[in-house]
Amino acid sequence: MDHQRNKAVLILDHSSFFARPSGVTFNVNVQNSDQQQQQDQVNNENTLGMKSLWTCIVECVLEYCRILFDIFEDDALITLIVTGIDQRDQSSCWNRYKNLSQCMDFFAGIQPPNERSLINDDDLLKHSLNEAITALCTRSKKQNIPNDLDYTNSGHIILFSTFNNKRIATIEKDAQTFHQSHNHMALEMTDFVPLTKCDLTLVDVRPLDQPIPTSNPEFNLITSILHRTLYYAQAGQMLFTRMLQILLKQHNLALTTVTGIPMKEDVASRSSLNYDVDIVHPAEVHHSLRERAPLKYWRQIKDDVETIVLKWSAFSYDPENYYDTYSAYRFSPLDVNSRESACLTNFLLSGKCVLLELGNIPNECAVNINEYGDENCFNTSENDLSSLTTTTTATNRLFSHMIISHNQELMIHAIAFGSNNPMSKIGPCYIVNDEKDNMSINDLEELMDEIDDDNLEKDLRVESFINIIRTTTLYPLETMTSGKIPIEDSLRLLERHTRRCPLLTNETILFNMPSPTNLLTSLILREKLSDDDVSKCLIALKYIDNMERNGEQLPVPNNFQYTTKIVTNKAKKDEAYRFLWREIEYFVRGYKETSDSHRHIYQNIVDRRKTDIENDSSIYQSNKIDFIFPTDETSSTSTMITKRDKNLQENNEKMNGRVWTEFNDIKQVVAANSLRDMWNRKQQEKRAPEFDGRAEYPPPRLIPLYVNLNSKTSLTNPIGIQPILTTNISEKI
């Protein structure tokens, strides 16, 4: 809807002619059961009334407005003019009727036409025509600034009146003169836009008893930009059909009939269980069908209007599926107040969504595989057989559209139809191999083995991430505080929440701690801390201190990442506490710049002197990402990142951290398991308590033991192996 919408001016002739009865009747008596109807037959003469032509026209005009407002909302540019009724404020032509109820108010304020004719009816019509063209040349909201779009200003004038040849000629002449003079004016005045295309639609309305000369419209080109079309219509149903035809043509709309909608309440009455609802929407909705086959296969003519028939499908009503949709347009039911439409709209407004199904695809528009192929093409491996069978059966079930409500707006989506999804059966990961040789099939199968989601879930800190998701679930903001972009708040929140948060459960003790320690991890994330919060945090710290003194067990996760092969319980516990303090320090340090209170808490931790504070690298190894690059692919993008990656590696080499390298070293040594290693391990066990003290070494902190180990690892593993500790990339960029 980015292109400009056509403007529409509707002129209603208010002359005495329209006070005449139309022949369309209405009945005020209740008509329900047959029995009563017979009884009431006698009284019918007292309850039957006849509508005037005026009433019939107003009914149609309001329906026209209703559909436009439903589909285009603020973009429905409508101006209503009744001859002889002065409206004056031309400046706000296109803002005057913002919705249907304002249009209704307009008509409610107008007296029905007088039965006595006035002399100057023709002059009044001429005046209204002038008014209409003025309105079309007036800027709409979207045109408020003069630009190139000024030259695509087009509009429609629909005139409901009664015509004869002479009258048509005068109207055409008048329209032409007004149009030309206005376009001249538009060249000089910025308030005006030249009218570059104008359709003048005349509707000759007659009572039911007067026959119409032709049911086809008559066209006439007055000038290259001014076209005239004349419709004849009898009041009532025919007028309504004409109006619908005009509406669809002028605004490029189309009809779809949703067929076979099941209705529960009819079960008892044994009548038809399914019903149809016609909906109006922009014609673009049907484009997706054209890709498949010409529209004629689904087309039906209903009351002189074309409609595309699509079947309601009970396939899925779940709006929590994400369907492949490529476009969405508003729609409105054609007969909005009917029971069937109300039933459908209520169903959709309650949040459900419905897929619409195509009937059979005509044979000439599909490829019959059996016809074009031969036995040969079925020598497919077992894998593909399933997809083959779906192809043959899928022809019976093709979903082409989806109807759904978005925040109480009804929308129709075109979906990528065809149930055979090419995305299915794709392996669970993308494999990169450094070596040029082929992989063995066994390995491949192992790699490509589907991973069970439940298996994945075990070690991930899903619960905590779900909390982050909830905190940053996005909702539209009505009011904006100046200078702040709401989505950036979300980015900031995400940054803060993920700054010092481990991905795996087996990497952390801190995040497994029970109350009151868990307060620490949630409170620190806040931007502002009250005094109460600060004291809560300090209590949490004190609590851990007490635990350590009492020698309580810590909730060390299974498969804890950093456990060394220390056997004795005490050493294990000590190690766990060391890790915990290290973790706390690392965690709080990440937030110490947030406020003074944060800094205060951090200082408290430092003062406890439980840990070495100089290390800047992340202690959660799996939070870091090692970039892997396909060597067989030579796209520019990947080489670019590789370069960046190399820089990073170099950086990391220089600033390799100390504490956790040590742990890793130990692990490697343990793994080697030689006599010396075993001795080392024992030494380590013995030495474990003195770890605290070592932390207080004055800089430069010398660790003479494993100086060469880094260079050794890089020697044995030529290219692909990254250093054991890499720094969080985001911190470096």
Next chain:
Amino acid sequence: MPTILLIDCSLGMAERFSFVTKQQNNMATTMNIEKRSLVAKIIESLMTNTNSPTKLETIALVFFAGRDTIKIVQHFTKNTDDIIKSVQKLPIFGDFSLKSAIDFAKKYLTTTFGGQRSQKILVFTDSSHRDDDPIKESTYNNSNQMDIDLRKVITNDERDKTSLSNSTTDISFVCIRKPSSSDRARLEDITEQTQCSFSKIYWLLNRDVENNTTITNEMIQDVITQIKSDIMDVFISILKCGHYESQLAVYPKIKPAILQTTGELLQPSNTLTVNGFIELSSIRSAMATSKHILLPIQRYTRPQPPMPMFATKKSAISSSSSSSTTATANSSLTTQKKSNAANNFYYLLLISLKKEKSAALISVNDQWFGAIHCQKFERKKKSSRLILSVFEPGDCIPWISSFERLGPYALVFPPANNSELVYKKQQWPVKPFARSYTETFLIWCRQNNFQNDINKFVRASAKLPDKVNIFHRELNKICRGAFIYGLRDRLFHLLRQLFQHQIQTNKIKPDGIKYVQNVIMYMNRLSSSDRYIKYEETSA
């Protein structure tokens, strides 16, 4: 993505070339082979070493020659061996009609996959024809006449517009010789007529080297590399969420897109940044310009201990491998760990999105957004993948008025006085606009609409004095309608008559009569009034 290999089997494909293969001992063997064998060789080497283990591509093989000589040799498959097998014996038929073949291929794609985006057709043909070959010349002329439909020229403008925005099928051509400019124009023309988008022509031999008809393995390899990088390539990208990162393969590549408001061409950035999350029931299948599968990257290393997919097994393995003392085991262990570590965030996001039934809103570039959601992949096993839907750049989703004006839950609904944040799904604000299907409007366009409204009103009168409110509500509706539609004289007159008749025939309960009489008086007043006045009980 579905790809059709469309292979030319016309007479011209029997033309012979000398093909030189270099043996390992540097001995060159020259073979005299036909073009069709060359095509077979190209396809064979194209099919080997594509990302076959991941099974990204699904490929079908179609032979074509004349207008009706079209044959599906291999139905869509992910098994590259089948393709290679089928391509070994290429037949030769007489005629050549490219357009009908492409039309067929398009139809074949839609039959199998429906209106999916990013479908590809790869045509293997030798469009170049030697000037001294009169037979071929005439065939081309014929096909030209056949192909160009003069009626279509008129609608060219209109179609261009639609074909640019809506065409879902890319066509590339693989030729033995570089096509001359007229040949090229013809290929482009056919592409346009079949409403596909023309992407590229690849060739083995340059045209200007007339005499040199020798083709080497290297030439084939060159072409293959080109085709692979254009068509079969994945897009390696980084998914970022705050400090969490994961590297992934995006397939198919995200194509550059145009920002409608400024006309600026936007390139997808290498980093997909998570901006926040939207519940699936709120994003409601927002329309996307393209869909992409996101796969974690797994490094394959040569020394093969059983490769665990995920860190869970890591510690188990590290303990088991601690007994093996080889250095290689150690090093592969670390690599393994690393490649897994890089995927941890991917899996965390996958599981969390699945559990929360939520989608991650990501930015592809400035003002260009997309959504990642989790989709179940296998029916039997519980296995899922992340799917990226790329939206049109700018704010193009009607029910999300502006991406930038979306705020995080914690700030939009801040918890009261410093308490913990408790998430509760909130309704999205409804745009204040009176829609005819959400509010009741008096539409009397159809006979039964009016009848229903009147029936409700008259029935309500029979229930008086119960449900007076409903009666008055209906009364006000009818009276307003009478004013809007210019019906009041007749309608009020009839209604008055009706009610008087109802009272006389005792259809209205005695207690209700006074209400009805009040209403009759009110209608009397209204019919002489200029404007509609709402009925209120006190006014009686």
